[in-house]
Amino acid sequence: MFEVIFLQFLNGLDKGAAYALIALGLTLVFGTLGVVNFAHGALFMLGAFCAVTVRMVLTMETVTIDPEQLSPWGAPLEIREPLMQAWLGDTGAVLVNYSVPLSLLITIPVMFVIGVALERGIIKHFYKRTHAEQILVTFGLAIVAQEVIKAFFGPNPMPQPMPDAARGAADIGAWLGMQANIITYPVWRLIYFLFAAVVIGGVFAFLQFTTFGMVVRAGMADRETVGLLGINIDRRFTFMFGLAAVVAGMAGVMYTPLLPPNYHIGMDFLVLSFVVVVVGGMGSLPGAVAAGFLLGILQSFASMTQVKAVFPGIDQIIIYLVAVVILLVRPRGLMGRRGVMES
């Protein structure tokens, strides 16, 4: 039984890391700009499609027609040769194999530019508008992004293989000195967990230990006073929006081997990430992280056969049930600040 509980806990941590990573950017934007960003899921999706695009480029092929050979339907056979391997030999094959992590190098600048352009071009005009209007405009942006991706990439999911070295499962039980093959967990999911921990830690460290971060935190607490000190807080907040887009995009890239992305993937995560942010407390970074892990772990345990035997269907509602209970007991969420989203 210990193995079962340990595995579910591990799975909960893994899920929680994914939830926290996605919710982090959302709450970052709300905490700094006060904007309820319903386009955050779309940023996650755009990141995932950065990985798709990079792989498409790396796996481009030359096509030659061989009239000597016929396809099963009698047409001359198309012979396809991978271009990258032809150009770079084994190095090309390595690049293709590591296309997902390599995509991060492209995704970071691309998502930053998208984030800044979005904030400067549209979002900034809605700072002083109601949250309802912000939701409407950002939701509209999300739908536009979805449809653009659907037009270019089609409606179907596009599998992104993980590097060969990260396939299969790690024998964690054996690492801990237990019997082999009792506690195993997919390597890429462990990598995703570590990646999420590093990114979350990095964002916290950036805000906590840099002058830039200190100014941003001061702006979050009292924007007008920071402005009166002669600091261009708007520029810093624009940067934070870009940073939130980068975090969402990177989360999307690294998630592609776990879930083949399609145009709708952002919407699937949007609802969940909002629940995480609301449970954690609107605008609270530690709250979002804590809520992400809490909900991930609870969802994992709720999926156990023994739990479902007692509470059928609990795995589908546990997250929303917890959200209702927490909002009843602590209306501001786990770590929400007084006055936030309260008029």
Added chain:
Amino acid sequence: MHPLPPLKEELMTNSSKGFSRRGVLKTGLAGILATGVSPLIFTRGAWAQEFCNNPTGSTVTIGLNLPLTGAYAEEGADEQKAYELAFQHLNGEGDGGLLNVLKPSVLKGNGILGKKVTYVSSDSQTKSDVARAGATRMIERDGAIMITGGSSSGEAIAVQGLCQEMGIIFMAGLTHSNDTTGKDKRRYGFRHFFNAYQSGIALAPVLGEQYGKDRRAYHLTADYTWGWTQEESIKNATEALGWETVAAVRTPLGSTDYSQYLTPILNSGADVLILNHYGLDMVNSLPQAVQFGLRDRQANGKQFEIITPLISELMAKGAGEAVRGVFGTSNWHWNLQDEGSKAFTKSFGAAYGSPPSQAAHTAYVQALLYADAVERAGTFYPPEIIKALEGHEFDGMGNGPTLYRAEDHQCMKSVLVVQGNAAPPSQFDVLNVVQEVSRDVTTYDHTIFGGELGPAEPAPVCA
């Protein structure tokens, strides 16, 4: 047509005995109606007006209800290609495809009853309520004479119920639940695709041969009608082999992350995972199961195995390497070497540059079978088409001699046991046909699933 019985001359002229002409006519008509002659008057001769969406122009419109988004979107897209190809062939365009090999056939390649086939389509989004709304729209607004398509049994059951109410023939696309032609069967609904029960009959002997009779199985099941009936059928079939069912866990249709359902399997005592998933659900769940190391494990002193009772080429391609060596069943495979399969693969491949999936095949065949039934009936009047399809024997469509069984509208034909190709020579050769299980073996007693077809007549007249 049965003529009205002649009124006697004296009754028509003699009013002195208390009869008037009007009174006699009223009495006579009342008598005719009371004696039940009226149905004979208003049936065959009245087809021209008295049924839903009777095509009066030079074209006939068919409604395609296709899941172009959602969990079964790839199947939907392939079905659409197949329908377009079928309509081309029915209209005398292209190479004729299976029109050349269907036996018996009265199709002439000049449309259906001389009317050019056109179509309207609706994205069902792999959702039953959307499918039903789309079918309603195509019937009421677009005048569709027949509805076809779908890749989900939930959709199929919802739409065939609607078609029964509206008097429209429904030629189901890919639907594998026992319920479609079992407890939820309808007189106006017809299924060419096989079902979960037949999967169990076909697959169990191969599983026994490959994996032995002492196995412990864990089911993950898509939580809707198809998943439930497949789980039940495969459980029954494997337990009859001597296997034990450790657990059967339901997962929501359209789930993406299966990790929380996979971790409990690792130490459950099971040595086989049976994935009652289809479409995107399986494209997600199968690779995730492999990522969890299930296929690298030893359990109960045996190699852990994964089985996908229903599998298609599209899913196998989507699941990538994870599908290699995995057993399942299919309705049809493009690599079969009979004349029908070769003809269809050739037509489809030439048109679209890839071989057809089983979803495409069943869609294409259903379109042709409907057209052939209309031609044989000589009318678009649905009750006559139903009569033409019920008990109809045909061959040449890639599944061997096939019977459209009258009692439940389920096609009786051979079923394929397939296995993921261990070393696919091309992107299209992802599945191997291991065994073709004959119609004699897969035929079953239709009464085991209950249900009532309901009436064909009077054919409802839609708005």
